[in-house]
Amino acid sequence: MDIKDLLRPTIKALKPYSSARDEFQGATDNMVFLDANENPFENGVNRYPDPLQRELKSLWSELKGVSVENIMFGNGSDEVLDLIYRAFCEPNQDNVITLPPTYGMYEVLANLNAIVIKKVNLDNNFQPKVDEILSTVDKNSKLLFICSPNNPSGNSFYSEAITRLVSEFKGIVVIDEAYIDFSKEESWVSRLNNFPNLIVTQTVSKAYAMAGIRLGICYASAEIISVLNAIKPPYNINELTQKKALELLNVKGLAEKQITDILLEREKLIDALKSIDFISKIYPTDANFVLVKVDDANKRYNQLIEKGIVIRNRTTQPGCENTLRLTVGTADENEILVKAFLLISKS
Numbered sequence: 489m490d491i492k493d494l495l496r497p498t499i500k501a502l503k504p505y506s507s508a509r510d511e512f513q514g515a516t517d518n519m520v521f522l523d524a525n526e527n528p529f530e531n532g533v534n535r536y537p538d539p540l541q542r543e544l545k546s547l548w549s550e551l552k553g554v555s556v557e558n559i560m561f562g563n564g565s566d567e568v569l570d571l572i573y574r575a576f577c578e579p580n581q582d583n584v585i586t587l588p589p590t591y592g593m594y595e596v597l598a599n600l601n602a603i604v605i606k607k608v609n610l611d612n613n614f615q616p617k618v619d620e621i622l623s624t625v626d627k628n629s630k631l632l633f634i635c636s637p638n639n640p641s642g643n644s645f646y647s648e649a650i651t652r653l654v655s656e657f658k659g660i661v662v663i664d665e666a667y668i669d670f671s672k673e674e675s676w677v678s679r680l681n682n683f684p685n686l687i688v689t690q691t692v693s694k695a696y697a698m699a700g701i702r703l704g705i706c707y708a709s710a711e712i713i714s715v716l717n718a719i720k721p722p723y724n725i726n727e728l729t730q731k732k733a734l735e736l737l738n739v740k741g742l743a744e745k746q747i748t749d750i751l752l753e754r755e756k757l758i759d760a761l762k763s764i765d766f767i768s769k770i771y772p773t774d775a776n777f778v779l780v781k782v783d784d785a786n787k788r789y790n791q792l793i794e795k796g797i798v799i800r801n802r803t804t805q806p807g808c809e810n811t812l813r814l815t816v817g818t819a820d821e822n823e824i825l826v827k828a829f830l831l832i833s834k835s
Protein backbone atom coordinates (compact mmCIF):
# COMPACT_ATOMS: atom_id res chain seq x y z
CA MET A 489 0.00 0.00 0.00
CA ASP A 490 1.36 3.43 -0.93
CA ILE A 491 0.10 6.11 1.44
CA LYS A 492 0.64 8.78 -1.22
CA ASP A 493 -2.14 7.20 -3.30
CA LEU A 494 -4.57 7.84 -0.44
CA LEU A 495 -3.74 11.53 -0.01
CA ARG A 496 -5.94 14.24 -1.53
CA PRO A 497 -4.35 15.69 -4.68
CA THR A 498 -4.27 19.21 -3.15
CA ILE A 499 -2.41 17.88 -0.11
CA LYS A 500 0.13 16.02 -2.22
CA ALA A 501 0.90 19.29 -4.02
CA LEU A 502 0.82 21.55 -0.95
CA LYS A 503 3.77 23.74 -0.04
CA PRO A 504 3.45 24.40 3.72
CA TYR A 505 3.66 27.87 5.26
CA SER A 506 7.14 28.47 6.49
CA SER A 507 7.16 30.42 9.74
CA ALA A 508 10.04 32.51 11.03
CA ARG A 509 10.80 29.79 13.58
CA ASP A 510 10.78 27.12 10.88
CA GLU A 511 13.33 28.96 8.79
CA PHE A 512 15.77 29.47 11.58
CA GLN A 513 16.49 26.62 13.98
CA GLY A 514 19.31 26.01 16.39
CA ALA A 515 18.64 28.92 18.71
CA THR A 516 20.99 29.51 21.61
CA ASP A 517 20.28 31.69 24.63
CA ASN A 518 22.53 34.60 23.71
CA MET A 519 21.07 35.21 20.23
CA VAL A 520 19.02 38.25 19.26
CA PHE A 521 15.65 37.43 17.71
CA LEU A 522 14.35 40.11 15.39
CA ASP A 523 12.70 37.77 12.86
CA ALA A 524 9.09 37.26 13.97
CA ASN A 525 7.77 40.74 14.82
CA GLU A 526 7.32 39.76 18.44
CA ASN A 527 7.15 42.25 21.28
CA PRO A 528 10.66 42.05 22.81
CA PHE A 529 9.66 42.58 26.45
CA GLU A 530 9.88 39.21 28.17
CA ASN A 531 6.86 37.98 30.13
CA GLY A 532 7.06 34.24 29.51
CA VAL A 533 4.69 34.26 26.53
CA ASN A 534 5.88 37.11 24.30
CA ARG A 535 7.66 34.70 21.93
CA TYR A 536 5.98 32.32 19.47
CA PRO A 537 5.94 28.73 20.72
CA ASP A 538 8.06 25.99 19.15
CA PRO A 539 5.98 24.79 16.14
CA LEU A 540 7.30 21.23 16.58
CA GLN A 541 7.20 21.20 20.41
CA ARG A 542 10.63 19.58 20.54
CA GLU A 543 11.09 19.54 24.32
CA LEU A 544 7.60 18.19 25.05
CA LYS A 545 7.77 15.73 22.17
CA SER A 546 11.07 14.29 23.33
CA LEU A 547 9.69 13.80 26.86
CA TRP A 548 6.52 12.14 25.51
CA SER A 549 8.63 10.00 23.19
CA GLU A 550 10.64 8.82 26.18
CA LEU A 551 7.53 8.15 28.31
CA LYS A 552 5.84 6.12 25.56
CA GLY A 553 8.88 4.52 23.96
CA VAL A 554 7.98 5.89 20.51
CA SER A 555 10.37 7.79 18.28
CA VAL A 556 9.64 11.54 17.79
CA GLU A 557 9.32 11.10 14.02
CA ASN A 558 6.22 8.98 14.71
CA ILE A 559 4.51 11.61 16.89
CA MET A 560 2.47 14.73 16.14
CA PHE A 561 0.60 16.88 18.67
CA GLY A 562 -2.75 18.53 18.09
CA ASN A 563 -4.90 21.11 19.87
CA GLY A 564 -6.79 18.23 21.47
CA SER A 565 -7.18 14.93 19.64
CA ASP A 566 -10.15 16.57 17.93
CA GLU A 567 -7.70 18.71 15.92
CA VAL A 568 -5.71 15.59 15.06
CA LEU A 569 -8.87 13.91 13.75
CA ASP A 570 -9.75 17.00 11.68
CA LEU A 571 -6.25 17.06 10.14
CA ILE A 572 -6.59 13.38 9.21
CA TYR A 573 -9.84 14.17 7.36
CA ARG A 574 -8.23 17.08 5.57
CA ALA A 575 -5.21 15.02 4.53
CA PHE A 576 -7.08 12.02 3.14
CA CYS A 577 -10.72 12.84 2.36
CA GLU A 578 -11.76 14.71 -0.77
CA PRO A 579 -14.96 16.69 -0.02
CA ASN A 580 -18.11 15.54 -1.87
CA GLN A 581 -16.31 12.42 -3.10
CA ASP A 582 -14.77 10.27 -0.35
CA ASN A 583 -16.42 8.48 2.55
CA VAL A 584 -15.45 7.24 6.01
CA ILE A 585 -16.71 4.34 8.11
CA THR A 586 -17.73 4.62 11.75
CA LEU A 587 -18.98 1.97 14.18
CA PRO A 588 -21.85 3.37 16.31
CA PRO A 589 -22.48 3.78 19.13
CA THR A 590 -19.22 5.69 19.26
CA TYR A 591 -17.58 9.07 19.78
CA GLY A 592 -19.62 11.82 18.13
CA MET A 593 -16.78 13.87 16.68
CA TYR A 594 -16.06 11.43 13.82
CA GLU A 595 -19.48 12.26 12.39
CA VAL A 596 -19.34 16.00 13.14
CA LEU A 597 -15.98 16.22 11.37
CA ALA A 598 -17.29 14.23 8.40
CA ASN A 599 -20.18 16.70 8.06
CA LEU A 600 -17.87 19.68 8.50
CA ASN A 601 -15.57 18.39 5.76
CA ALA A 602 -18.41 17.37 3.39
CA ILE A 603 -17.52 13.68 3.64
CA VAL A 604 -20.15 10.92 3.44
CA ILE A 605 -20.30 8.71 6.51
CA LYS A 606 -21.09 5.00 6.33
CA LYS A 607 -22.19 3.52 9.64
CA VAL A 608 -21.93 -0.13 10.61
CA ASN A 609 -23.39 -0.55 14.09
CA LEU A 610 -21.52 -2.63 16.65
CA ASP A 611 -23.09 -5.98 17.59
CA ASN A 612 -25.04 -6.69 20.80
CA ASN A 613 -21.79 -7.00 22.75
CA PHE A 614 -20.53 -3.71 21.29
CA GLN A 615 -17.97 -5.55 19.13
CA PRO A 616 -17.27 -4.70 15.46
CA LYS A 617 -18.98 -6.81 12.78
CA VAL A 618 -15.85 -7.31 10.72
CA ASP A 619 -17.35 -8.96 7.62
CA GLU A 620 -20.12 -6.41 7.38
CA ILE A 621 -17.65 -3.55 7.78
CA LEU A 622 -15.37 -4.91 5.04
CA SER A 623 -18.30 -5.43 2.68
CA THR A 624 -19.42 -1.81 3.21
CA VAL A 625 -16.09 -0.50 1.91
CA ASP A 626 -15.92 0.99 -1.60
CA LYS A 627 -13.11 2.58 -3.57
CA ASN A 628 -13.76 5.98 -1.97
CA SER A 629 -13.64 4.68 1.62
CA LYS A 630 -10.60 6.47 3.03
CA LEU A 631 -10.89 6.25 6.81
CA LEU A 632 -12.17 3.68 9.28
CA PHE A 633 -12.58 4.86 12.88
CA ILE A 634 -12.07 2.33 15.65
CA CYS A 635 -12.56 3.61 19.19
CA SER A 636 -11.11 1.13 21.68
CA PRO A 637 -11.89 1.26 24.55
CA ASN A 638 -15.09 2.54 23.00
CA ASN A 639 -16.99 5.61 24.12
CA PRO A 640 -19.84 5.30 25.28
CA SER A 641 -19.89 1.51 25.76
CA GLY A 642 -16.56 1.36 27.65
CA ASN A 643 -15.37 -2.01 26.30
CA SER A 644 -12.26 -2.76 24.26
CA PHE A 645 -12.63 -4.45 20.88
CA TYR A 646 -11.22 -7.94 20.34
CA SER A 647 -7.66 -7.64 19.16
CA GLU A 648 -8.28 -10.27 16.41
CA ALA A 649 -11.12 -8.14 15.01
CA ILE A 650 -8.96 -5.01 14.93
CA THR A 651 -6.09 -6.96 13.36
CA ARG A 652 -8.36 -8.13 10.55
CA LEU A 653 -9.67 -4.62 9.93
CA VAL A 654 -6.20 -3.03 9.88
CA SER A 655 -4.90 -5.80 7.59
CA GLU A 656 -7.78 -5.92 5.13
CA PHE A 657 -9.08 -2.33 4.92
CA LYS A 658 -7.41 -0.57 2.00
CA GLY A 659 -7.59 2.91 3.53
CA ILE A 660 -6.37 4.48 6.77
CA VAL A 661 -7.46 2.89 10.04
CA VAL A 662 -7.64 5.37 12.92
CA ILE A 663 -7.60 3.73 16.35
CA ASP A 664 -8.77 6.23 18.96
CA GLU A 665 -7.13 5.27 22.25
CA ALA A 666 -8.44 8.13 24.39
CA TYR A 667 -9.04 5.65 27.24
CA ILE A 668 -6.14 3.22 26.69
CA ASP A 669 -4.41 4.13 29.95
CA PHE A 670 -7.35 2.72 31.93
CA SER A 671 -7.25 -0.56 30.00
CA LYS A 672 -5.29 -3.78 30.34
CA GLU A 673 -5.12 -4.06 26.56
CA GLU A 674 -1.85 -3.22 24.86
CA SER A 675 -1.74 0.00 22.84
CA TRP A 676 -1.63 -0.38 19.06
CA VAL A 677 1.23 2.11 18.99
CA SER A 678 3.63 -0.81 19.36
CA ARG A 679 2.35 -2.26 16.06
CA LEU A 680 2.78 0.89 13.92
CA ASN A 681 5.70 -0.65 12.06
CA ASN A 682 3.58 -3.59 10.90
CA PHE A 683 0.78 -1.46 9.45
CA PRO A 684 1.66 1.53 7.23
CA ASN A 685 -2.05 2.50 7.10
CA LEU A 686 -2.42 2.72 10.89
CA ILE A 687 -2.91 5.96 12.83
CA VAL A 688 -3.33 5.86 16.61
CA THR A 689 -4.64 8.83 18.57
CA GLN A 690 -4.43 9.47 22.28
CA THR A 691 -5.05 12.46 24.54
CA VAL A 692 -3.92 13.93 27.85
CA SER A 693 -7.56 14.90 28.53
CA LYS A 694 -8.63 11.77 30.38
CA ALA A 695 -6.01 9.70 32.25
CA TYR A 696 -3.46 12.55 32.40
CA ALA A 697 -5.87 15.04 33.97
CA MET A 698 -5.18 17.82 31.44
CA ALA A 699 -8.44 18.31 29.50
CA GLY A 700 -8.09 22.06 30.00
CA ILE A 701 -4.81 22.48 28.12
CA ARG A 702 -6.01 20.83 24.88
CA LEU A 703 -3.29 18.39 23.88
CA GLY A 704 -3.91 15.38 21.68
CA ILE A 705 -1.36 12.92 20.35
CA CYS A 706 -1.15 11.30 16.95
CA TYR A 707 1.12 8.31 16.22
CA ALA A 708 1.77 7.07 12.70
CA SER A 709 4.50 6.27 10.18
CA ALA A 710 7.06 9.04 9.67
CA GLU A 711 5.54 9.55 6.21
CA ILE A 712 2.04 10.25 7.55
CA ILE A 713 3.38 12.39 10.41
CA SER A 714 5.31 14.59 8.00
CA VAL A 715 2.13 15.20 5.96
CA LEU A 716 0.16 16.12 9.09
CA ASN A 717 2.97 18.40 10.26
CA ALA A 718 2.88 20.14 6.90
CA ILE A 719 -0.84 20.88 7.03
CA LYS A 720 -1.31 21.71 10.70
CA PRO A 721 -1.57 25.36 11.80
CA PRO A 722 2.09 26.29 12.43
CA TYR A 723 1.70 27.20 16.13
CA ASN A 724 -1.13 24.82 17.02
CA ILE A 725 0.19 23.98 20.50
CA ASN A 726 0.48 27.18 22.49
CA GLU A 727 3.27 28.03 24.93
CA LEU A 728 1.12 27.68 28.08
CA THR A 729 0.01 24.20 27.00
CA GLN A 730 3.57 23.08 26.30
CA LYS A 731 4.80 24.42 29.65
CA LYS A 732 1.96 22.94 31.71
CA ALA A 733 2.27 19.53 30.03
CA LEU A 734 6.03 19.48 30.69
CA GLU A 735 5.46 20.49 34.30
CA LEU A 736 2.86 17.79 35.05
CA LEU A 737 4.45 15.02 33.01
CA ASN A 738 7.69 15.58 34.91
CA VAL A 739 6.00 14.72 38.22
CA LYS A 740 7.08 11.09 38.44
CA GLY A 741 4.28 8.59 38.97
CA LEU A 742 1.48 11.19 39.16
CA ALA A 743 -0.67 9.83 36.33
CA GLU A 744 -0.04 6.21 37.36
CA LYS A 745 -1.18 6.91 40.92
CA GLN A 746 -4.35 8.69 39.77
CA ILE A 747 -5.16 5.94 37.26
CA THR A 748 -4.80 3.31 40.01
CA ASP A 749 -7.12 5.35 42.26
CA ILE A 750 -9.71 5.82 39.50
CA LEU A 751 -9.70 2.09 38.69
CA LEU A 752 -10.16 1.24 42.35
CA GLU A 753 -13.04 3.70 42.61
CA ARG A 754 -14.52 2.30 39.43
CA GLU A 755 -14.73 -1.18 40.97
CA LYS A 756 -16.27 0.24 44.16
CA LEU A 757 -18.81 2.18 42.11
CA ILE A 758 -19.74 -0.87 40.02
CA ASP A 759 -20.27 -2.86 43.21
CA ALA A 760 -22.53 -0.18 44.67
CA LEU A 761 -24.52 0.13 41.43
CA LYS A 762 -25.46 -3.54 41.70
CA SER A 763 -27.81 -2.71 44.56
CA ILE A 764 -29.79 -0.08 42.62
CA ASP A 765 -33.05 -1.78 41.62
CA PHE A 766 -33.73 0.25 38.43
CA ILE A 767 -30.29 -0.56 37.00
CA SER A 768 -30.77 -3.75 34.99
CA LYS A 769 -27.33 -3.95 33.40
CA ILE A 770 -23.82 -2.71 34.10
CA TYR A 771 -21.75 -3.00 30.94
CA PRO A 772 -18.13 -4.22 31.16
CA THR A 773 -15.75 -1.27 31.04
CA ASP A 774 -12.08 -0.70 30.25
CA ALA A 775 -12.38 3.06 30.69
CA ASN A 776 -12.95 5.68 33.42
CA PHE A 777 -16.71 5.54 32.96
CA VAL A 778 -19.48 2.97 33.27
CA LEU A 779 -22.47 2.53 30.98
CA VAL A 780 -25.59 1.28 32.75
CA LYS A 781 -29.03 0.28 31.50
CA VAL A 782 -31.95 1.64 33.52
CA ASP A 783 -35.76 1.45 33.42
CA ASP A 784 -36.24 4.97 32.03
CA ALA A 785 -33.10 6.92 31.13
CA ASN A 786 -34.81 10.28 30.58
CA LYS A 787 -36.59 10.10 33.93
CA ARG A 788 -33.51 9.02 35.87
CA TYR A 789 -31.34 11.61 34.13
CA ASN A 790 -33.74 14.41 35.11
CA GLN A 791 -34.04 13.18 38.68
CA LEU A 792 -30.26 13.34 39.04
CA ILE A 793 -30.14 16.85 37.54
CA GLU A 794 -32.63 17.93 40.21
CA LYS A 795 -30.16 16.64 42.79
CA GLY A 796 -27.34 18.62 41.15
CA ILE A 797 -25.63 15.62 39.54
CA VAL A 798 -24.84 15.68 35.83
CA ILE A 799 -24.26 12.44 33.98
CA ARG A 800 -24.60 11.60 30.27
CA ASN A 801 -27.85 10.26 28.85
CA ARG A 802 -26.97 7.99 25.91
CA THR A 803 -30.46 6.68 25.21
CA THR A 804 -30.64 7.99 21.63
CA GLN A 805 -27.46 6.16 20.54
CA PRO A 806 -27.79 2.91 18.56
CA GLY A 807 -27.93 -0.10 20.88
CA CYS A 808 -28.00 2.21 23.91
CA GLU A 809 -31.73 2.53 24.66
CA ASN A 810 -32.23 3.60 28.27
CA THR A 811 -28.55 3.82 29.05
CA LEU A 812 -26.68 6.35 31.14
CA ARG A 813 -22.93 6.94 31.07
CA LEU A 814 -21.36 7.60 34.46
CA THR A 815 -17.87 9.09 34.74
CA VAL A 816 -15.88 7.73 37.67
CA GLY A 817 -15.20 10.64 40.01
CA THR A 818 -13.52 10.92 43.40
CA ALA A 819 -14.63 8.58 46.20
CA ASP A 820 -16.80 11.42 47.57
CA GLU A 821 -18.40 12.21 44.22
CA ASN A 822 -19.20 8.56 43.53
CA GLU A 823 -20.74 8.25 46.96
CA ILE A 824 -22.97 11.26 46.27
CA LEU A 825 -24.05 9.62 43.00
CA VAL A 826 -24.84 6.27 44.62
CA LYS A 827 -26.76 7.94 47.47
CA ALA A 828 -28.83 9.89 44.95
CA PHE A 829 -29.54 6.68 43.00
CA LEU A 830 -30.70 4.99 46.21
CA LEU A 831 -32.94 7.93 47.10
CA ILE A 832 -34.62 8.18 43.69
CA SER A 833 -35.09 4.41 43.47
CA LYS A 834 -37.42 4.74 46.48
CA SER A 835 -39.44 7.56 44.95
Ligand SMILES: *Cc1c(COP(=O)(O)O)cnc(C)c1O
Binds near residue numbers: 635691702
Ligand atom coordinates in the same frame (compact mmCIF):
# COMPACT_ATOMS: atom_id res chain seq x y z
C1 LIG B 1 -12.71 12.51 25.18
C2 LIG B 1 -12.45 11.84 23.89
C3 LIG B 1 -11.60 12.42 22.95
C4 LIG B 1 -11.25 13.86 23.09
O1 LIG B 1 -9.98 14.14 23.18
P1 LIG B 1 -9.45 15.63 23.26
O2 LIG B 1 -7.99 15.38 23.22
O3 LIG B 1 -9.91 16.20 24.56
O4 LIG B 1 -9.94 16.40 22.07
C5 LIG B 1 -11.27 11.70 21.80
N1 LIG B 1 -11.81 10.49 21.58
C6 LIG B 1 -12.66 9.93 22.45
C7 LIG B 1 -13.23 8.60 22.17
C8 LIG B 1 -13.03 10.60 23.62
O5 LIG B 1 -13.92 10.07 24.45
